[in-house]
Amino acid sequence: MDEHKSLSSEGSLSARMLLLLVLLFLIPPLSNTSNTFRCPGNDPIPVPHEWYQPGDLIIGGIVTHIYYVFYEVFFTEHPTQNLFDVPHVVTKFYQHVLALAFAVKEINENPNILHNVTLGFHIHDSYFDARMTYRTTLDLLFKMGRFIPNYKCDRQKTLISIIGGLGSDTSFHMVDILDLYKIPQLAYGSFPPEETQFPSFYRMVPNEAHQYTGIISLLKHFGWTWVGLFVPNDNSGEYFNNKFQPLLSQNGICSAFTQRIQQIAHLDNLEEMGDVAVNIYMPLTDNKVTTYIVYGESLTLLALRLIIFLRYLTNKENTGFKKVWILTAQTDFILAGICRFLDFQLFQGAISFTIHSQNLLVFKEFLQSVNPSWTQRGFFKVFWEQAFDCIFRNPDAPMNTNEVCTGEESLDSLPRSLFAMEISGHSYSIYNAVYIVAHTLHAIHLSTSKQRTKGSPGKLKLQNLQPWQLHHFLSDISFNNSAGETVFFTNRREMGSGFDITNMLTFPNKSFLQVKVGWVDPYAPNRKEFIIHEDLIIWNKGFNQVVPISVCNDHCHPGYEKKRKEGKKFCCYDCTLCPEGKISEQNDMDDCVRCPADQYPNKNKNECIPKTISFLSYDESLGIGSASLALSFSLLTIFVIGTFIKYKDTPIVKANNRDLTYALLIALLLCFLSSFLFIGHPGKVTCLLRQPMFGIVFSLAVSCVLAKTVTVVVAFMATKPGSSMRKWVGKRLTYAIVLSCSLTQASICTVWLLTSPPFPDLDMDSVAEEIIVQCNEGSVTMFYCVLGYMGLLATASFIVAFAARKLPDSFNEAKFINFSMLLFCSVWLSFVPTYLSTKGKSMVVVEIFSILSSSAGLLGCIFAPKCYIILLRPELNNREQLIRRKM
Known part of the structure; x- marks a missing residue:
């Protein structure tokens, strides 16, 4: 719990604990019998977005693809009056919802898994907000017309596990509640490596320490020792900075600056963004810093792009955009809301770490089948309208025909920034998570069937299953998925896989392509933990396909050694000639080395030459x-x-x-x-x-x-x-x-x-x-x-x-x-x-x-x-x- 507490500020931690105390101790305990408490009527303020599909067993889901601008409450009207305004949808993340629905559909159609039990799902959104994460998690557990914590009025809903969430804040707001009920939580985002002390918490992504190692290996491979860091202005950004900065120093790399960025979902207006744009933009004008590492979720990158664009409008003569961007696995290239007019030319040649995935052709076929007839399914209407910038016809209201959804739209016509037809790393994790739950239930079914008495069907056994009973089987689960890859958890309850490294190619129509150029995988055969295919990388056009250089000063050539500058970071140094009797054979050597006893330095002091044998001979x-x-x-x-x-x-x-x-x-x-x-x-x-x-x-x-x-x-x-x-x-x-x-x-x-x-x-x-x-x-x-x-x-x-x-x-x-x-x-x-x-x-x-x-x-x-x-x-x-x- 110490690590978890270190990720939260005192204020937010106090608020969360106060909320839990109110919910868990001042309200009667959980009961499955409706006659002990009369379920109230309809909630006057229902959560507007959810997708429920019934089944014998329900898999819950907390996704993150809708956000609101939450305004300050002044109590001049009912506090809930403006709780939900016009939603903004990160349309690309709707694939996460579809991945869960597709996996459930595929399992229900598979006679080899749970052939006499159907799976259902109930999906909510976290809305990129801590308050709403608590609300929708409780809604998932105690859903009825109006939710009352610890009272369960719907006796037909058997929630067996929950998949979510995308970011670390979302996941750990969820775990505060789910861990109390021992409900398995399978998070599909990428989180700090030490945060695995919750018994019911499983991660569908690799340990983030492997990503840190991969970034360091990438920097060392290209010799980038002077880099800039952009991190979110929250606890995850602070955690990353504390963990990653020592790794940089240990490997001879320095951070030229560390700039914090506020997520766009938590900014009230553009004026606030303009106030911070100057401070964030200025480091981009330093031509010595060519490489930038962006850590954070996709909205962090979106905010950064908007800030750069706003400054560029008023400062076009100083582009500063001949850069290399290194993006972490939490970050994806998206277009949403006020930023939909932006293009991606700035990120040409960017290198991204992504959660490992394999392409699933059947999933692409499933996506191609999605059409406007799905309007009654959860999240679909708001997604479709914002993805295609149209509105479904309302018979009761006049409508401009130019804005009406025609029904001819198709997902594969959307640019990748709005929606991708290839399965993403996060969607792949969700897909595997559903299968993990299914295989776990199947293993429990096989285990209990051996002890089953005649006349007691297995279906009834699984229906009576409690969520906590899955943990014993979850830790040891291992199977091959439909892509032929082995899915298993490590002893730290994290996915035993690695990260893919991709190179971004941009196009003028705001579309882009991400090409796999390497990977980081501690489980790779032949100890090939880090692989980068440099010849496949296409850099920003400003570099003319020459490998970029990102150093504080020019390299010290062979024959010279580094001499540290007073008051500067160790990556900034002068170059001095090697002392007598010593050489340096490589660039940027900290100290020259003495030649072996039988060799001596050449004139340039960059090579040792064998000494000649000397004695007074008859030949001279x-x-x-x-x-x-x-x-x-x-x-x-x-x-x-x-x-x-x-x-x-x-x-x-x-x-x-x-x-x-x-x-x-x-x-x-x-x-x-x-x-x-x-x-x-x-x-x-x-x-x-x-x-x-x-x-x-x-x-x-x-x-x-x-x-x-x-x-x-x-x-x-x-x-x-x-x-x-x-x-x-x-x-x-x-x-x-x-x-x-x-x-x-x-x-x-x-x-x-x-x-x-x-x-x-x-x-x-x-x-x-x-x-x-x-x-x-x-x-x-x-x-x-x-x-x-x-x-x-x-x-x-x-x-x-x-x-x-x-x-x-x-x-x-x-x-x-x-x-x-x-x-x-x-x-x-x-x-x-x-x-x-x-x-x-x-x-x-x-x-x-x-x-x-x-x-x-x-x-x-x-x-x-x-x-x-x-x-x-x-x-x-x-x-x-x-x-x-x-x-």
Whole structure:
């Protein structure tokens, strides 16, 4: 009951409750015996429209197709004097009446259903008004000359169920009364989804939540994110707004406005409509809003059309009518009363959600049989006169012959706005509702016949049936109707079907055609809950068959992301370029996304491109150049070694320890060759050997240089008389220096390999476009320990060589060692910042260059002068010449 109460204002709820209290508690209880209460005479104010057809069992009906303008009561005359003025008929809705009559006729003629029981019907109208809905519902229950609630004078009328009404207000005014008597009510309109808590209330339409889902799916399909809402100014409009607005937000859609519309049946005059026309019309002039959703009953749409027309007469230069209209299932295109002169061009291309239906050829044949001879049947006279704009001849009054109904009129000559020959969704629901009642009665008959005693006919059993006894069977009813569709209720007592989606085509003669272009059906096979055939849709001619756009601003193209505008709805935004390293591949992305680690953004930042695998290979110029240099220096070193071996007995080779010279040359050869470990695809073995081998062989080379320098210093110091350095002269000191310094570096490298060895690795981040295949040093600390120790040896060699640079040239290499160590230290001091500032294979090239340049410096500074004398000036390669040069 909480949901139901939320749909009613406090005033209307209080009035309804007061009416029920008066009717139900201040009047004697229901009695079927006429002798306990004398039925009064004729009602001085009878309800003017009804259709009664007798039968063993009666199906009641409350339809909605006639309305009056209800005027304010001033009590200057009897309040009922102007209760019924000239009626206005929504002629298109007369099909609802005919659908009920046709279904009853078809069942009575069917020997397979209720063959010994006839159905009748009693149909009233709700008049689009709450007061009259109460009145006609009570009239349906307690009809006689004058209705007295809770007294039933007509003993032949057995009301078994009631079908109605069209709108939510009508249905729930009815349920206030019918639920008290547990009479099954089968509503044929579309209502909010939660309102099913009344035990006697059944809905012949799908859950309206499916319609909400369908509208959202439609908006998302076409990318419409900026839409306008028109809703009725009543409780149903408030309910729709509260339920639908969150769905819009959850799906990235915004409502540009929500405009409330008063139903035309509740407006006293056109002047009132003119007062509100300006506010309703203004949103239509916003060219950014192309899509409008209209929720409400048909009179809501009729009022909107009239308002637009009135404004258009005074503002023709601002059409604003290149729009897409989305209409809900409660809304139908009708012409009635003062609006019959309007056309439908405004709604060309409109998309409507309609209650699912199947065409029934037999029903169309039934409609074709309707003719003026039906004048004595309920509602027919007023319908026919307003549909064909004629009057049936009254013998007692003079009549203009141009206005007399000729009897030649036919329903299929009327435009669809006045009457449709194809069964509508609501009529289809009424048709199924009658069959549901019939099948329920048939099921009860079959159930009771098994327990029936001999001589007790089933007809009598059904005549004595009480309405509340139908509920047990209604919930489980399921059958195939004449269209071949399965009809059943869900566990929420609503019809297990969906909504059709139609596209409206208009014609100049105020007629139109609705073409089915899709559907919303949660029970559809293969999970095809939402289907839209875009190619079948014909849009408003202003769009030139291009899919309309309805957004607050232009789309953010790929490569950009949305940036919300302050103070605006989230559908209104600016577009900003994606940050570095991110892309957007679609329009209107909230946030750019980062490319996978093995890809990088292209220039436009709308696509990720696979990164190239990068390492220093033998196929590129840097690799070829580095390998060529390393090979050249290696061959040159081998040549020097060969030269020194060939001239090993010459004084210049013998000077400063020949074995140490060979060791230094071999160490330099290994330094050049170690460069090849840095070229090519890094593997596990090359990564393990690369840095440790480089560190050890360079330490060996620098140790040999240090030993040479120390040997020179010690030799000259030992030549002084009484020098204590004589004992250090010899090969033992040299070997001790080389071995101790080299083993120390080897120990550092061993610890490195045992604790955190280098390994092959992929660097995804250093260079945006490349995946760098490299050797991860494992422990950066150990790597810099190796470099630091090598730098320590080089510094020591430089200091000693600098101190011995002025010793006699004939036995002194210190001057050349000094230059070589200066070059060596300069290279490796420059190496560290350069190595840290480069990335990828450039780091490898820097290290190879440092290895080759420092090794070449040692080779050139120390051995080039000696090779010059050995090869080019052999006359100087003797002891006398060397001593003479010094002298």
